[in-house]
Amino acid sequence: MTYERDNEVAIEDHFKDFGGDAYAGRKYPDKSTEVLTMGIERLHADPALFAEQDPEYFTFVVNTLRGVVK
Numbered sequence: 001m002t003y004e005r006d007n008e009v010a011i012e013d014h015f016k017d018f019g020g021d022a023y024a025g026r027k028y029p030d031k032s033t034e035v036l037t038m039g040i041e042r043l044h045a046d047p048a049l050f051a052e053q054d055p056e057y058f059t060f061v062v063n064t065l066r067g068v069v070k
Contacts, residue, residue, distance in 0.1 A: 043062070
């Protein structure tokens with residue numbers, strides 16, 4: 001599913017179910033997204049809540065920042 005807002009297109013997923021926002025799936029012409037950026041924002045705002053709400057996403061963000069590739 002996608003949404004469009006102010007000429008922006010994003011892929012909606014189950015991010016809201018885990019405390020996130022569909023904006024993380026925003027699509028850019030070069031196929032990049034806001035997944036890591038939005039994860040870093042959540043990590044900064046409340047790391048414990050982020051880890052509780054979405055442990056898989058939390059681990060992805062932390063490991064990416066640490067340079068751990070899995």
